[in-house]
Amino acid sequence: MIEIEDLTKEYGALRAVDGVSFTARPGSIFGLLGPNGAGKSTTIGCISGLHTPTSGRVLILGHDVVSEPVEARRRLGVVPQELALYEDLSGRENLHYWGGIYGLRGGVLKDRVREVLRRIGLLDRGDDPVKEYSGGMKRRLNLGCGIVHQPEVLLLDEPTVGVDPQSRERLLDMVRELAAEGACVLYTTHYMEEAESLCEDLAILDGGHVLARGTLGELREMSGELDLLRCTGHFAPEAVRAAFLDPTQADLARIEVAQVDEGSLTLALPKASRRLPAVLEALTATGAEVRETTLTQPNLESLFIKLTGKELRQ
Amino acid sequence: MSARASYWTAWRAGALKDLRRRRADPWALVGWLAVPFLVGGLITLISSGGSGGAAPTIPLLITNHDDSLVSEFLMGALDRGPKAGMLEVTPVEEAEGRARVTAGKASALLVIPEGFGDAVLREEPAVLQLWTNPAERIRPQIVETGLDILVESHFYLHRIFGEELQTLAASLDGDDPPESALVASLGGAVNDKIRALSPYLSQDLITVEAPPLAVGAAPPEDAPSFGLLLFPGIVMMSLLFTAQGLSEEFWRERELGTLRRLVSSPQGLRSFLEAKVTAGAVVFLVLNGLLLVVGFAYHGVPWRRLPVAMGWVLLAGVLFFLLLAMIQVHAPTRRAGGIITQLLIFPLMMVGGSFFPLEALPGFLARIGAWTPNGFVVEKLKGYLLGDFGATDLLIPVTVLGVAILLLFFLVARRTARAFAVVA
Numbered sequence: 001m002i003e004i005e006d007l008t009k010e011y012g013a014l015r016a017v018d019g020v021s022f023t024a025r026p027g028s029i030f031g032l033l034g035p036n037g038a039g040k041s042t043t044i045g046c047i048s049g050l051h052t053p054t055s056g057r058v059l060i061l062g063h064d065v066v067s068e069p070v071e072a073r074r075r076l077g078v079v080p081q082e083l084a085l086y087e088d089l090s091g092r093e094n095l096h097y098w099g100g101i102y103g104l105r106g107g108v109l110k111d112r113v114r115e116v117l118r119r120i121g122l123l124d125r126g127d128d129p130v131k132e133y134s135g136g137m138k139r140r141l142n143l144g145c146g147i148v149h150q151p152e153v154l155l156l157d158e159p160t161v162g163v164d165p166q167s168r169e170r171l172l173d174m175v176r177e178l179a180a181e182g183a184c185v186l187y188t189t190h191y192m193e194e195a196e197s198l199c200e201d202l203a204i205l206d207g208g209h210v211l212a213r214g215t216l217g218e219l220r221e222m223s224g225e226l227d228l229l230r231c232t233g234h235f236a237p238e239a240v241r242a243a244f245l246d247p248t249q250a251d252l253a254r255i256e257v258a259q260v261d262e263g264s265l266t267l268a269l270p271k272a273s274r275r276l277p278a279v280l281e282a283l284t285a286t287g288a289e290v291r292e293t294t295l296t297q298p299n300l301e302s303l304f305i306k307l308t309g310k311e312l313r314q
Numbered sequence: 315m316s317a318r319a320s321y322w323t324a325w326r327a328g329a330l331k332d333l334r335r336r337r338a339d340p341w342a343l344v345g346w347l348a349v350p351f352l353v354g355g356l357i358t359l360i361s362s363g364g365s366g367g368a369a370p371t372i373p374l375l376i377t378n379h380d381d382s383l384v385s386e387f388l389m390g391a392l393d394r395g396p397k398a399g400m401l402e403v404t405p406v407e408e409a410e411g412r413a414r415v416t417a418g419k420a421s422a423l424l425v426i427p428e429g430f431g432d433a434v435l436r437e438e439p440a441v442l443q444l445w446t447n448p449a450e451r452i453r454p455q456i457v458e459t460g461l462d463i464l465v466e467s468h469f470y471l472h473r474i475f476g477e478e479l480q481t482l483a484a485s486l487d488g489d490d491p492p493e494s495a496l497v498a499s500l501g502g503a504v505n506d507k508i509r510a511l512s513p514y515l516s517q518d519l520i521t522v523e524a525p526p527l528a529v530g531a532a533p534p535e536d537a538p539s540f541g542l543l544l545f546p547g548i549v550m551m552s553l554l555f556t557a558q559g560l561s562e563e564f565w566r567e568r569e570l571g572t573l574r575r576l577v578s579s580p581q582g583l584r585s586f587l588e589a590k591v592t593a594g595a596v597v598f599l600v601l602n603g604l605l606l607v608v609g610f611a612y613h614g615v616p617w618r619r620l621p622v623a624m625g626w627v628l629l630a631g632v633l634f635f636l637l638l639a640m641i642q643v644h645a646p647t648r649r650a651g652g653i654i655t656q657l658l659i660f661p662l663m664m665v666g667g668s669f670f671p672l673e674a675l676p677g678f679l680a681r682i683g684a685w686t687p688n689g690f691v692v693e694k695l696k697g698y699l700l701g702d703f704g705a706t707d708l709l710i711p712v713t714v715l716g717v718a719i720l721l722l723f724f725l726v727a728r729r730t731a732r733a734f735a736v737v738a
Contacts, residue, residue: 048578050736070317070580078578084571086331088338093331100327101579103320129338145575 001026001184002047002153007056009042016042018208019056024186024201026152029179031199032188033300039208040188041081044157047186048078060153074102077151081158083138084145087131091122091141094130095148102149112148119174120144136167143174153184160194172198192301204304211307219303226302227272228258229279230294231265239286240265251278258305268305324581328589329596332563336597346556347601350668354548357669358541371402372453373420375411382431392424392461401457415445421453422446424461435483437472455676478503538700542613543671546695549605550688551668553631554659556601560594561638561655564734565648573735583735587727590639591632598631599624615699622705623695629715630691636722637687643726643734667692691715 002024009017017039024030032040045051047058049069058065063072085094095113099105104112117126120140122133130138143159156175160168175198179185189195195202196216203213212219237260244255244267255275258266265283269275272295283290296302336343374392378385392401406414411423425443433440442461446454472479478500485496567573576586603624610620638655645651663669665679666688672680683689694711697703 049582050574050577069582073578073582074580076578078575080571080575082571084575086335086570086572088335089331093334097327097331098575100330101324101576101581101585103323103580105323105326 001061002186003059005057007043007046007058008054009046009051010054016208020210022203022213024184026184027179027182028200029175029185029187029198031195031202032186032205033195033202034205035190038205040205041157044155044188048076048155049073075152077146077154079143079146079156079159081161083142085130085138085141088129090127090129092117092126094141094145098145099148104149116144116148136163139163139167139171143171147178154178156185156187158188192299196300204307206308212303219300222303226268226270228296228302229267229269229272231290232263233291234289235260235262235265236287237261240288243282243286252282256305268302321581321585325585325588328585329592332590332593333596342559343601346559347552347605349555350548350551353551354544358544372456374401374403374457375406375414375420375423376403377406377408377411377425379428380426380430384431384434385426388426412445415447418447420447422457432483435479456674474507475504543673545609545613546692546699547668547671549602549627550666550692551663552605553598553602553627554634554663554688556597557631557634557638558655558659560597560635561642562652564639564642565651568734577735583731587723587730594635595628595632598628602627602631619699623698626695626708629712633715633719636719636726639726640722643729662686662688
């Protein structure tokens, strides 16, 4: 279990994490969601011992990461965002090294390395140098290095960045398996669909604050009725913003411009399918040329837009 | 598993990982070894005219207009003094000497003016003229260094035996030779002073021997070859290249993200530097050990000196690895770290006896070189290989290196943990 109470981390005048609190349970995947710079990696850094919290408390299975760092870290597996691997060594040698770092040796280490290679699907390529692996294989090995010592708590910091869809699915399946076996997984991502398909509990971060926290169902409820309408074509950003801010246009009430540039536009609005004609008419009046539209039902992304007024990927 | 056992396991894992990485990049190892081999071989070849064996001799011509006891003593001293075996002294007429130097057939012509002996005995100003071959640089400088040493000796000789020398000079004023009684009393006085000073001075400095007047004598058979004089510098060059390559690992680990990942492990960075030093020591032992074995075989150095030489080189390797690592972990970028360490090691190799033995450097450079860390290591290794001193004489230098290693280890570990490994 990870218990975080009122965690704050400051770098001089910058407060990267501001009063973050949440609890991640064993056997479940807790998602930490937010755009780049939201404070996710700093939060992970405070949990893993990379950064010392300015204030607040972080407990790993009851062990404080500041006052009992060795006990806390012994139970922790960390999968960083970057591929922290030795490319000139083989996959097996990488796993041997990280296993040794966590105190494994002899036959136990050998068995664990073999088991992890099997689990990440690299048993037949285990003796090849990592530099000969594909991107997806390296990502899987990166995960393998974090679980070789069978941690009870696993921190995954955007582990699927830059991975092809097939490898991503494989990675996500492995994370589900680990949680099913009883591990407490903390998973950070800025991919909403990934968080929705993986996490039972979530916290949405922005600017170092927790904006919303709860189960997936609770958060979906919080997002209300906001659909997302994405358009591509040609737009005049200033004119579009002005059009949807016009208080005299009753048809365009409660429409938020989440994102707009010359080639694309994202709107968050309730009952989007019924209001589509009015929206298109208003866009045409601004001189916009709409080529394609996509309508998305209420989800975490629309919640994020509702909470912050901006898209997650911005 | 206990915390101590985990620590040792992590240490071992780290050292094995570093050694496996070295094995995975054999060309780097070859480079660290081959470049010094090539450079050393070429310099030895150039400096020894391809003979590779005996030290190069310096043809020095001397015109003696003085023909006194002192000038004869000077000629003998140049032939058998501090540069023994290197100078090939030939007496010539001044005109012939100048012609031979101009024609490039000698490195220098030393002209001893008339009245030089009197001036020396009375401690009056005297001028020695040295005509050097403009096509050569190092060899004339070696002659100049030799003369500098003699001039300094002259100064100290007067501080100690001034009174006796003045008396001797006065007795030589007339046409008659000095009386036997006077010579005997002067001899007794000099002897008394030597006895009085001997407890405070090295016996070697007070060795009294008949000044040899043999001119143009061949170098002694046991004079060290140029290759042997350069050999410790070559070992040092390999050691510096290896240390520089290994020190870059700090940046590689940081850029890979493995250093940050390690911080999150139970041991944190506690075993990191220990493992790096251990793996580095093995690399130093293998590479420089190989170099030493080859050098011992080639130069015929007694094999019984190999273990101590290896130990000394191992300590020096760890010292330079930590020294360069300290620069790396303080550098703002990897590129800056690489440039700074290279800017440091190349001048160090130049003045510290890796490209030329200190004996072949101009006096002031040789003095600077001897005080550089690598010059210190090279000179001690050379002294030991040549049999100038024994293993027990290395105890103090070993202690100096040990203290420096501990200090550097502490500084590198602190900087790595506090700032280098964790970047916000």
